[in-house]
Amino acid sequence: xxxxxxxxxxxxxxxxxxxxxxxxxxxxxxxxxxxxxxxxxxxxxxxxxxxxxxxxxxxxxxxxxxxxxxxxxxxxxxxxxxxxxxxxxxxxxxxxxxxxxxxxxxxxxxxxxxxxxxxxxxxxxxxxxxxxxxxxxxxxxxxxxxxxxxxxxxxxxxxxxxxxxxxxxxxxxxxxxxxxxxxxxxxxxxxxxxxxxxxxxxxxxxxxxxxxxxxxxxxxx
Amino acid sequence: xxxxxxxxxxxxxxxxxxxxxxxxxxxxxxxxxxxxxxxxxxxxxxxxxxxxxxxxxxxxxxxx
Numbered sequence: 661x662x663x664x665x666x667x668x669x670x671x672x673x674x675x676x677x678x679x680x681x682x683x684x685x686x687x688x689x690x691x692x693x694x695x696x697x698x699x700x701x702x703x704x705x706x707x708x709x710x711x712x713x714x715x716x717x718x719x720x721x722x723x724x725x726x727x728x729x730x731x732x733x734x735x736x737x738x739x740x741x742x743x744x745x746x747x748x749x750x751x752x753x754x755x756x757x758x759x760x761x762x763x764x765x766x767x768x769x770x771x772x773x774x775x776x777x778x779x780x781x782x783x784x785x786x787x788x789x790x791x792x793x794x795x796x797x798x799x800x801x802x803x804x805x806x807x808x809x810x811x812x813x814x815x816x817x818x819x820x821x822x823x824x825x826x827x828x829x830x831x832x833x834x835x836x837x838x839x840x841x842x843x844x845x846x847x848x849x850x851x852x853x854x855x856x857x858x859x860x861x862x863x864x865x866x867x868x869x870x871x872x873x874x875x876x877x878x879x880x881x
Numbered sequence: 882x883x884x885x886x887x888x889x890x891x892x893x894x895x896x897x898x899x900x901x902x903x904x905x906x907x908x909x910x911x912x913x914x915x916x917x918x919x920x921x922x923x924x925x926x927x928x929x930x931x932x933x934x935x936x937x938x939x940x941x942x943x944x945x
Contacts, residue, residue, distance in 0.1 A: 666914075671906060679906075682918040696919055723913035799916075810915045820907035821900055852913045 661881050662858045664835060665874040667782070667845075668819055669720040669727075675871045676715045678706040680722035681750060693804035698850050700724065700783040703746040708774075715776055716871030723852040729778040731869060738863035739856065741844035745783035749774050782854050784847035791834040794878065808850045816877040826876070833878030840880050853877070884942050892939065904933050 671677055683705060688697035706721050718727040724745070732744055790796065797811040815831020817824070833848060833855075840846055843860040847853060856864070861874050884892070892901050908929040912921065934940050 672903065684919070687917070687919040696917075701917075723910050809920055813915060818911070820911075821903040822907070850917075851915065852917055 661879050662837070663876060664833065664840070664855050664857060664878050664880050665861045666816070666877045667725045667854045667856060667864075668873050668875050669716075669718040669725060669871055670819060670873055671720045672821060673716075673720070673871055674714075676713060676719055677709040678719055678721040678726070679709060680724070681705045681707065691805045691807075693802055693807075695802055695805050695807040698787070698807065700745060700781075700847065703748050704781045705748050705750060706779075707750040717869040718871045719779060720871070721781075723854075725782040725854045725872075726779055727782070727869075727872075729780045731867070732780055732782065735864060735867060735869075738867070739843045739845055739860045741786035741846050741856075741860075742782045742784045742854075744780035747779045747781055782845060784845055784854055786840070786844055786846040787849050788835055788839040788846055790848050791836060791881070794833045795831040796833070810851060813877070817875040819873070819875060827878075832876075835878070835880050837880040888942075892937070901933065901937055904936065905929065908933065 686701040686703060686705065688699040688702070690696050701724065704721065704724055704726060706719075706726070715728070717731040718725065720726075726747060729744060736742070795814040797814065799809040799811040801808050813833060815828035816833060817827040819825075833853075835846075835848070840857050843857060843863045845854060845856045845860060848855065855877065856874075857880065864872070865874075912925055912929070916925070931940075934942065
């Protein structure tokens, strides 16, 4: 048994941050039952938050892990199971009193085109199912395609602006060790989590990334 | 009852009790990990609002 970790980009850590937005084109094709195909978003749509400096190797921008392309490419020599996803930016349409595509008012926060180091997001190509012993709350399961909609993951380590909640012993997410061999990144099916094996965590940490931490979320058994 | 505009502005100011907006970000990130954005419902978002208004002692405003 070995630990599995969630990649986590902290906020308020002194690095540039962004907000992520959603538009329907980001989701996968729809199945006959109406559920989209379970896949990472086609791209990430970001708006920079105030204060664009310094840029860390990773950028807090919601659940998907956004980072500098150069770092993610270096990482891919040591860790497999992902490809680089496209990052787009919201155009600075917001003049006084005008709504941005994100729907908020106020002055532009970052001049576009973005001319900093290219960014990408980790788009996991390895998707696996959670074992039944995982402590998860399920909201619904589609009787046609089997898509699971989760409500909560109980017992995993959490990091928020209020501090750290450690993992509860024997709770969390469990996957089959055979499904996640070696130094790999993976995504539990139907979730927005980007997880990695302990071997991958060590490999990533050996590159000394800035603005990235790991949360203890479960075990490979 | 609607939240009075000056109070609404104060609530969303960065310094409000360690960051009402920041807590929203925390909660939305957690929701996105659990459920892809295309499956978010009105109830998901209102649930976060109710949780945070309680956490910040603002339930008396009964926002709707």
